[in-house]
Amino acid sequence: SAVISQKPSRDICQRGTSLTIQCQVDSQVTMMFWYRQQPGQSLTLIATANQGSEATYESGFVIDKFPISRPNLTFSTLTVSNMSPEDSSIYLCSVEFRGEGETQYFGPGTRLLVL
């Protein structure tokens, strides 16, 4: 089965700094999504990462705060900019694989703590 990896797996950052999270898949995907999750809570969709075009952001999330890149069919990054303690959360990427639509698979997540 395909592997979805995220880097870093966890990080502790100072407020005002930025962190870029990478999501790498070992086979081609169609859709890629970025979510935020507080431990034990539900998932909140941040944006859909579109290949070759700008990401589509959900209400409450903006590109200046959460810039996303998706340069090809197997890779995406999410940057959390100018971080504050409220950004402490688990960030998850998910994908739909080419040839297997309608099912979302998740990476292991990045646990972020902002001091």
Next chain:
Amino acid sequence: AQSVAQPEDQVNVAEGNPLTVKCTYSVSGNPYLFWYVQYPNRGLQFLLKYITGDNLVKGSYGFEAEFNKSQTSFHLKKPSALVSDSALYFCAVRDNWGSGTYKYIFGTGTRLKVLA
């Protein structure tokens, strides 16, 4: 807008007993419904989905779910619970906007505790 509801924050069941985790949905068309499980400090794992066809869907780890259109439900079931089934379970629906665009909407999650 599409939505899912998981009415129980937590479900406790004795090992070996059958378990049910409830999910109801609200959609404007044909629903695409999913169940995911999250073990502590892990990402979400896909369990099963209903797109069309047989109302009883079988998935990973012995889980199954029954799609009930009249009750707008998609409850997750397992005939005999294991302690290792203890985890956080999410129901999700795909919100189709048309023109090939969509997103997934997740329920609030149900914590399952299987007691030895």
